[in-house]
Amino acid sequence: MAIGALTPPLSESAPRGVRIDFPDNRLLIDLCGEFDRNLADVEQKLGVQIIRVGNALAIHGEDGAMERAAHVLQALYQRLEAGKSVEAGDIDREIRMNTVEEEETSGDQLEMFQGGTIEIKTRKKLVEPRTDAQKAYVQSLYENELAFGIGPAGTGKTYLAVAVGVNMFIQGHVDKIILCRPAVEAGERLGFLPGTQEEKVDPYMQPLYDALNDFLPGKQLQKLREEKQIEIAPLAFMRGRTLANAFVVLDEAQNATAMQMKMFLTRLGEGSRMVITGDRSQVDLPRGVPSGLADAERLLKSIPKISFNYFTAKDVVRHPLVAAIIEAYEADETA
Structure with missing residues (x-):
């Protein structure tokens, strides 16, 4: 699983983004969820746009939000690699645990x-x-x-x-x-x-x-x-x-x-x-x-x-x- 800058961009008008490559396409399907509902959940909660490109996911948005979304998706994929499922509660947990606000700790x-x-x-x-x-x-x-x-x-x-x-x-x-x-x-x-x-x-x-x-x-x-x-x-x-x-x-x-x-x-x-x-x-x-x-x-x-x-x-x-x-x-x- 590799992460890097999105090069080349999806289109000339597309904002900058990051791309994550996933080696197992079957696990990527589980990561996306039925009708891409898992991706939609991450998009809605983190304010990013996620587009599937082959065996990769392209993430667009603000720098901090893109980084958090990338970490969340990587963590969820690792759950699938370990034989675990990805449910709505798992997505919520990974988003929360990847949110570090100094005033809350x-x-x-x-x-x-x-x-x-x-x-x-x-x-x-x-x-x-x-x-x-x-x-x-x-x-x-x-x-x-x-x-x-x-x-x-x-x-x-x-x-x-x-x-x-x-x-x-x-x-x-x-x-x-x-x-x-x-x-x-x-x-x-x-x-x-x-x-x-x-x-x-x-x-x-x-x-x-x-x-x-x-x-x-x-x-x-x-x-x-x-x-x-x-x-x-x-x-x-x-x-x-x-x-x-x-x-x-x-x-x-x-x-x-x-x-x-x-x-x-x-x-x-x-x-x-x-x-x-x-x-x-x-x-x-x-x-x-x-x-x-x-x-x-x-x-x-x-x-x-x-x-x-x-x-x-x-x-x-x-x-x-x-x-x-x-x-x-x-x-x-x-x-």
Whole structure:
């Protein structure tokens, strides 16, 4: 695969550009996608024009945009050479990871992980961070026994934490996975739910089930739950326990009170990893009750070996409108 200036130009009126030659025409077809939709995606997001010429792609546009597009296309082609597929999420990730904005990289942590790839292997899929902040977060989950992920919805805080937990469980680094959330209603009074204790709390735990179903086959997940190797429970059920040799995730931690947060943090046992995720803008606690997440951030930030990882609207990996909605609300709060 070679990259160079476009010589000669496609026409006398064509702007200057770069040309990338791809040795395997079959992989180039996969790179372009059905009806060249992958190329159209790169064009739209980076503001360039990409033209296929035989076994090469000619890129036209501003210098910086052309360079970024070339790096993105090369990275996607290398995925195909490694036997991986190229989906819309892969294109989005490569574009994000090839965007280096100094003001968005906070602290030494992100600088350590520029370049290279991080892959989280689970039973059902391979998970890869799609932004530099996600990459640093995943790295911190492997390096620290206690890690915090703080930021808006849709930034992958819980999803990546559960993926790492499943990976560490599969590799035998932990004996069980414990996922919990505060059972706090999000602004609605749902009343008394029918059923057993488990059936009553299941609606609150559904996001955690969704993540696990992405990483483990259904029958295996059911068996692991029956054997208590995977537990999903409300935060209140953690009182009095010592969680040893476990990967523990507290989701929606902004809805834990200060007392609950202290109780949960002190459950950490030998050989365990603990991840706390939350969004400071979505506190559903009663008025006047302080969030345990903010309290823990204030008290623990200076303690070594406890990592705090922050996300912004630019790290949202859901629908593009989600990032715009978050930014609109943040702008209104600071106005």
